Amino acid sequence: MPVNLTAPNPVDLLPIAGVRIGVAEAGVRKANRKDLTVFLLDEGATVAGVFTQNRFCAAPVQICREHLAQVNNRVRALVINTGNANAGTGADGLRRARETCDALAKHLNVAREQVLPFSTGVIMEPLPVERIVAGLPAALADAKGEASGAQWLRAAEGIMTTDTLPKAVSARADIGGATISITGISKGAGMIRPNMATMLGYLATDAKVSPAVARQLAFELAEGSFNRVTVDGDTSTNDSFILIASNQAGHAEITSLDSAEGRALKSALLAVARQLAQALVRDGEGATKFITVRVEGGRTAEECRLAAYAIAHSPLVKTAFYASDPNLGRILAAVGYAGITDLDQGGIDLYLDDVHVAVKGGRHPDYREEDGQRVMKQSEITVRVVLGRGQAADTVWTCDFSHDYVSINADYRS
Amino acid sequence: MPVNLTAPNPVDLLPIAGVRIGVAEAGVRKANRKDLTVFLLDEGATVAGVFTQNRFCAAPVQICREHLAQVNNRVRALVINTGNANAGTGADGLRRARETCDALAKHLNVAREQVLPFSTGVIMEPLPVERIVAGLPAALADAKGEASGAQWLRAAEGIMTTDTLPKAVSARADIGGATISITGISKGAGMIRPNMATMLGYLATDAKVSPAVARQLAFELAEGSFNRVTVDGDTSTNDSFILIASNQAGHAEITSLDSAEGRALKSALLAVARQLAQALVRDGEGATKFITVRVEGGRTAEECRLAAYAIAHSPLVKTAFYASDPNLGRILAAVGYAGITDLDQGGIDLYLDDVHVAVKGGRHPDYREEDGQRVMKQSEITVRVVLGRGQAADTVWTCDFSHDYVSINADYRS
Structure with missing residues (x-):
């Protein structure tokens, strides 16, 4: 029983301009379960990430780090599967994670390096990459237009493992004369601790930020939220916290967090990140308090x-x-x-x-x-x-x- | 259910020349429970100890450290209560621990500093020192002559808290032409981890060692045994491992662990200490493996x-x-x-x-x-x-x- 946590209402979840979402049932581990989620980002989006400090990090985490560096944060898609963490899988696991990115990149006609892969679930079993690749068309077909609140909620459900409830939070803020929107989702209920845990968090905003600011924001937001929660002290191999800035809002690009706009944006994002992080604890495995x-x-x-x-x-x-x-x-x-x-x-x-x-x-x-x-x-x-x-x-x-x-x-x- | 551990048979427990033991029911926390144990040592014994690294260490641990330094390891008595850890009790706790030592020292006509106090049980409640002092005469009356195997077993029972079985081990070794005896007892089932845990361990031998060797032995034995076991990762406020050398065996005093006799003694003691330490894990709270x-x-x-x-x-x-x-x-x-x-x-x-x-x-x-x-x-x-x-x-x-x-x-x- 989650502690003072209820399922989000889709009407409370704000669309983010430039972000499409699709969810499908790929049968990664079990049939009839939403286990494959894609985020599709318009050109011009900036993505930054903070990943597990576990030295035994999963293949997708290694690929995410590589790709982010290679494209200077100009990412066009994320692909997330549950059911299998693709961790403890050696060189073969890296190959399978790359194959997933290749397949999605081909559908979207973007470079492989513009796709970030994420996996969560059981460790040390081979990722069934054929089933994931076979599931991509359905996920893409589901990603029609700017993601609605209902689609955000489905994504929150699609990334769950032992979670008992989906986790999603939205907020608005006024930045440099424009009203920006923020919507985030997270998953994780055990293996939660600093640096981080089988924790996936995705925070999207239409705010306009430079790549350097996006990277700094991702780090500082993780420090103030996901890196301050713990369920059992186990640091997972797969933890990833991703900040997506679609850069479509009407304000001038934020190039420093030391500006009034930078501080306002960070504060608004942090409030959402903290709710998402605390939701992991509220839904912590067996938690009653x-x-x-x-x-x-x-x-x-x-x-x-x-x-x-x-x-x-x-x-x-x-x-x-x-x-x-x-x-x-x-x-x-x-x-x-x-x-x-x-x-x-x-x-x-x-x-x-x-x-x-x-x-x-x-x-x-x-x-x-x-x-x-x-x-x-x-x-x-x-x-x-x-x-x-x-x-x-x-x-x-x-x-x-x-x-x-x-x-x-x-x-x-x- | 302890894992492959049974109660010791008193016939297997060797008396140690120069060591008397008495056990009494002082009603520290509950009635009708052996909760007060005294060790009485003949003049000439050497005692060395290793204590918890927890900065929030209990009053008796602080007093033990003080007393050992003050008397250069020439200790004459130990007094151990269960039911109350006398930890988190501030200056008042120190006063109560000193009062316990005073009372026993008076009975024995030795200096207060020649008595070491030990407490285990609930934290942050005042030690009922009057009940302990009132129980001392019964414990002393019980300490008649060199402790038998049955008395060692009673001591092992007398120091238990959440343990399901008493823990005691004996061994013999040939050192410098003499056969020496070793008998040890331990307690602790939770809050067990390195450096150490609500763990009490007492290892007595009639072997003859210098104070410096006794101190070095205590440290190295703890490192190889009690500091290598863990149940739940919680380091207790009260952990104490005590080596008693009654110095009554017939061999020449060991003044270096780098001698053949020193190595043989350490090896024999370590085997016993390791069994006692592993017994804590075998009886770990809820352990099945x-x-x-x-x-x-x-x-x-x-x-x-x-x-x-x-x-x-x-x-x-x-x-x-x-x-x-x-x-x-x-x-x-x-x-x-x-x-x-x-x-x-x-x-x-x-x-x-x-x-x-x-x-x-x-x-x-x-x-x-x-x-x-x-x-x-x-x-x-x-x-x-x-x-x-x-x-x-x-x-x-x-x-x-x-x-x-x-x-x-x-x-x-x-």
Whole structure:
């Protein structure tokens, strides 16, 4: 059961000028399932991406990196399959990913390097490239005109794996006198963590940006959203976050994020990216609670992030949240092993929402278990740790760890 | 259900000259439970310890470090309570730990600094020091003469928390013409990981060693045993590994581990320490399988250890083991995010026992799922990863991740 997350309403999803979408059933792994999605972009679009830091990255991730560099971000199409991740597949996997791009490029009469491939699903099995190629005509036939909200929703469904709900968010913003639109979709429910996870995120806007700004935006948006969520600490081989700027809006091209227009655009995009990223946690495998972990008072944001992730990854902390058990010493213990080597436990305060649990490393004299219990029973909880050694802060979002997480991952392939 | 682990037979546990043990019911947290254990050491014993690296370390750990330094390892008594970890308790916790040492020192007519305190159990609740002090006379009355095998077993029971079985191991060795005895006990089933975990380990021998050798031995034994096991990746606030040398054996004092006697002693102690450490994994919370993760072919042992722990901590890998599902791409993915930044996935081989699963980063052409399945169904499994970039290797031991882990940790305090 997702935590305070419902399926998007297609009427809320904005078309993005210059972006067409088609979805088909290619039978990649199972029959009668939308498992092939194509994005078709008008000429002039700029695409930038941030990919998994996993050294064992999947073939499509390697190809995406190559192609983006080769065409200076001037991409014309994306092709996404679920059911098979094409990871752990060696040279043969690269060949199959290239074959997919070739086939789509031929249909569109563009260069192979202008196509980016994405795969998600089971690892270490050969990608059934023939079935994907055979499914392309149906996907292309489905991509008629500017994608409607309903088509965006179908794309969000088409990229799902263990997700229980499609994830899609839209927003508008005023940039340089023009109203721009933003629509994004994401998928991923397990293997979610920084840098990133079997997480796919696509954020499209008609805003007009230079390739350099698109690249910087993709990086900064990922840092502030998808790289701040974790379900289980497993970094996937396939994570990809893609920013598409169709460049069709009426404002002047943004060439710096340090301009008023640049800041406004980033802020609008970040709000959408963050909702998409948080949706992954809300739909996290077996999640029953959505937890915001904020660490303040650090010397650097980096050490705050270390502490926040130590809390967010601790199975003991996560099972305590699942049980609504205010066993809050587990949180302090996680801070203690986070790797801040000169941390003084005597400076640490801990809050659970408004409840002051620990002061200077010990239980707060006024803390009462029933107050902790009250907060722990909520479906949305903020853990706030104050390190008491500086001014930096960072925040990550996570979920609890339940029996269902084990069931889902013990049964995934069956 | 522990994995291939049974309760020790007291007739197999050797008395150690100069070591007395007493166990009592102090009602620390629950009534009618052996929760207070004292070790009494004859004058002349040497004690060395290795403690948690958690910055949020418990009061007794801080006191142990202080006392060991103050008396140059000439300790006369240990006092161990379960039910309450005295962690996250600030200055008041230190005071209570000192009070426990004071009370026992007074009974024994030794200095307070010659007593080491240990606590394990719930975090962030005040240690009921009055009940512990009130329980000391009963524990002391129980400590009559050199501890028998039955008394060692009672101590192993007396330090348990979520353990389902007591853990105790003995061995003999010939050192410098004398036969020495070794007996150790350990506890811990969750919050187990390197550096270390709610793990208590006590290893006693009558061998004769200098304080410097005792300190070096404690460190090296911990590195080769307790610092190579993990259940859930949570490092506890209270972990302590203690080596007691009663120095009563008939051989000449060992003043260097580089001597034949030093090597023989270390080897005999390490074998016992490793069994005690592996017993924690075999009795790991919810464990159904015992998994040896060996990483070879690394440039350094450190990078092999990083990769081994990434595998051993991955919830996705651990749930796949639980399900006997040869979803082995999850293992390669964990290697990929272990933090070896220049790792080439094209050089990696993966074996499951004798089955060659992946070669040069891709599925082995002869690998058949039923072969992987056969190994995954075993209760003892060796995962072997060959990085293909050097000669170094390291090994860690872990267990799978089951529904019961969640149940145990969601219910621990209730």
